[in-house]
Structures are given as structure tokens and as C-alpha cells.
């Protein structure tokens with residue numbers, strides 16, 4: 001039956017040196033590439049497979065997100081990202097990721113209520129922040145604060161207890177906006193704003209970011225809607241580097257707070273979630289449209305480490321569907337804010353036009369990814385560059401948690417322990433210090 005990983009087909013591998021052959025099950029999912037089940041390969045052959053960067057390796061079975069990189073398709077539990085971004089709020093998508101189905105009215109109301117009443121942080125976490133320098137990168141603060149949560153919630157650390165997993169999941173999803181907003185407030189020396197129980201997820205975050213105790217602050221509903229949509233676009237993305245980090249950390253039985261802190265650390269890299277910050281810095285470095293050619297040339301130069309940030313993707317060999325929605329949202333936000341001309345957007349659009357017509361990018365199937373436009377929107381919304389990746393981490397916490405739960409509940413789950421191709425020194429005798437040259 002389609003949808004089952006039934007090994008009713010096989011693949012045979014032959015070692016031409018020894019003439020030996022081994023046959024392995026070929027399994028099909030509900031859609032997407034088949035997989036060859038090579039779990040017994042080393043026991044059978046005494047050889048490892050070799051796949052640095054896991055370009056051809058399926059690490060797990062999952063039902064949460066499906067990506068067709070050639071067609072530029074992204075589904076969450078079978079629903080197209082375009083439909084979810086258009087019709088849902090973030091809480092609905094979070095519910096979908098955790099439970100596999102969109103919530104009905106009652107389920108949605110209860111889920112939103114439950115999240116709302118977990119948005120506050122333990123007051124000791126409040127003083128935890130004062131250990132950081134004011135100019136610490138907010139991602140460093142988020143790594144620390146999220147990892148520290150395991151020191152506060154001893155009542156939900158038994159990963160084999162479904163109730164513990166549920167309460168820890170709700171706490172992480174509910175508190176991450178507070179943690180992110182407080183990292184921003186701390187960096188600008190303003191007092192922390194507590195979450196409000198009368199605001200939705202995205203609106204509450206923006207309120208904690210921009211309100212002060214001195215006066216009432218109304219979040220612009222258009223910006224709240226834009227933020228809500230941006231969070232949906234960043235919520236989950238199959239087995240990317242940070243999600244794989246969360247799964248690998250979780251496979252040892254580490255508590256969910258520690259696993260999410262590991263995911264935040266991995267996302268921080270400029271090749272991954274740090275790209276949105278790197279895109280804006282790149283656009284500022286380009287500075288004007290007439291400099292674009294020089295940077296495109298550098299991006300194509302094998303001897304230059306410069307890459308067009310926000311371009312290219314391990315899986316998408318077509319336009320990242322999230323980038324299309326981000327581009328549209330970018331224009332909507334700028335119109336709403338009455339920003340007629342935005343130099344960085346002009347440079348970004350011209351850069352996109354040039355790159356998409358350039359043979360190098362066409363040949364290598366390099367298209368704008370989710371990070372290409374997000375920085376421009378965030379900047380237009382008054383979000384500082386250092387908060388771009390924390391926003392990505394805020395949204396992706398929901399995907400990480402959904403994937404972590406799926407891994408824990410997977411009967412095939414076992415500790416992740418890859419092997420290697422060893423090319424170092426073979427065994428040799430110890431040389432006493434006096435005899436070393």
C-alpha cells in the first residue's frame with residue numbers, strides 16, 4: 001500500500017573486486033525518492049558507505065514535511081506551504097506539525113489557550129540574562145537561555161513519558177518568543193516586557209519586542225499578520241542541518257531543552273539560518289546596482305570564498321516556494337509602511353534578475369531561498385540585523401519539537417552514531433620526549 005515503507009523491491013550491490021554481491025530492500029514512501037535499506041551493509045560487507053554532508057542519505061522516516069526540490073514544492077503534513085501561509089495562523093500550523101491534522105475550532109482555541117498560559121518565563125531566567133554582556137549576539141543568549149530551561153523544568157525531563165514530552169513541547173513553543181524578545185530588549189538596555197494573554201503568538205512577540213512599560217503600544221495588525229506568515233514559512237523544513245542536529249542530540253536521550261539549544265547553535269551558521277543576516281550585510285556591501293556585476297563575478301569565481309547569500313539550496317533546484325511568498329510579503333509590508341523606495345530591495349531584485357539570467361546560476365540551479373528577502377522585510381519592520389536569525393530560530397522551534405517528538409516515538413529510533421573513512425596515521429610506537437627531533 002502506498003504510504004507504507006514496504007520492502008517489496010530490492011537493490012543488489014556488487015563488489016567488482018571480490019565479485020561478491022549483497023541484496024538490500026528498496027523501500028517506497030508515500031511520495032518522493034525510494035530508499036535502499038542498508039542498515040545491514042557493514043555487517044554484511046565489512047564496508048561503510050561514504051556520504052559527507054549526507055547528500056544521498058535518508059536519516060529517518062518522517063511524516064511531517066515533504067520537499068520536492070526539482071518542482072519547488074513544500075508540504076507540511078500534506079498541505080502546500082502556499083495554502084497554509086494564506087489561510088492559517090502560526091498556532092494552527094504548529095498544531096498541525098505536532099498532531100498531524102489541522103485543529104478544529106475547539107482544538108485551536110484550547111491549543112492557543114494552553115500556549116498562552118506557558119509564555120511567561122521563570123523569574124530566575126529573568127536574572128539569568130544579566131550574566132551576558134549587553135552586546136552579546138542574541139543567538140548566543142538564546143542558546144544559553146534555552147539550554148538553561150532544563151535547569152528549571154525538572155518536572156518534564158523524562159522523555160519516555162508522553163505527558164512530559166507534551167508539557168516540555170508546549171513550554172518551548174510558548175516561551176521561545178519571550179526568550180527572543182528579551183534577548184533584544186537586553187541588547188538595547190530596555191526593560192523586559194512580559195507576554196500578554198490577550199494577544200496571539202506573533203502579535204505577542206512584536207509587543208514584547210517594541211512595547212515599553214511607559215505607555216500603551218498597539219501592534220500594527222498588518223505587521224502582526226506579516227510576522228505570523230513569516231513564522232509559518234520558517235516553521236519546518238525536513239531534515240535540514242539544525243533539525244538533524246536536534247534529532248542526533250535527542251537520539252542519545254538528551255532532554256528537549258538541551259536538544260533545542262543544540263538546534264539553535266546549528267541554525268546560527270551563515271550557510272543555514274544565519275544566511276538572512278548575511279544577505280542583508282551582503283546587500284549593504286554591494287551598496288548600489290552598478291556594483292552587482294562585480295559581486296556576481298566573485299560568486300562564480302572558484303578561488304573566491306564569496307557566495308551570493310540567500311541563493312542556492314541543498315534540496316531546492318528550483319525557486320524556493322517560501323522565497324516567492326517572502327518576496328510578496330516584502331512588497332506588502334513596504335506598501336503598508338509607506339516605504340516607497342527601498343534601496344536594498346532594489347538591489348536585491350536586480351541581483352535576483354541578473355543571477356537568474358546567468359548561465360552559472362542556471363547550470364547549478366541556484367535560485368533565491370527563504371533567506372533572500374526575509375532580511376529586507378525584517379529591516380523594514382524595524383528589527384535589527386542581529387535579531388534576524390533569532391526570528392528563524394523562534395519559528396523553527398516548532399518544527400524541531402515536532403521532529404524531536406516523532407523521533408522519540410519512532411520504534412526504529414536508536415542513538416545516531418555515524419562511522420568514517422579513516423585516513424590518519426596507522427599504529428606506530430611511542431617516541432619519548434628526549435628522542436623526538
Ligand code: SDX
Nearest residue numbers: 237240271272273275299307308309310311312313314364
Ligand atoms: C537554509 O536545508 C535546508 O532546508 C535549509 C533551510 C531550512 O529551511 O532549514 O532551507 C534554510 O539554510 C537556506 C540556505 C541559506 N544559505 C545561504 O543562502 C548561503 C548561500 N548558499 C550556499 O552556501 C549553498 O547554496 C548552500 C549551503 C545553501 C547549499 O550548499 P550545498 O547543497 O552543499 O551545495 P554546494 O555548496 O555543493 O553548491 C553546489 C555548487 C557549488 O559549485 P561546485 O563546487 O559544484 O562547482 O553551487 C555553488 C557551489 O560553489 N554554489 C554557489 C552558491 N551556492 C552554491 N555559488 C555561489 N553562490 C551561492 N550562493
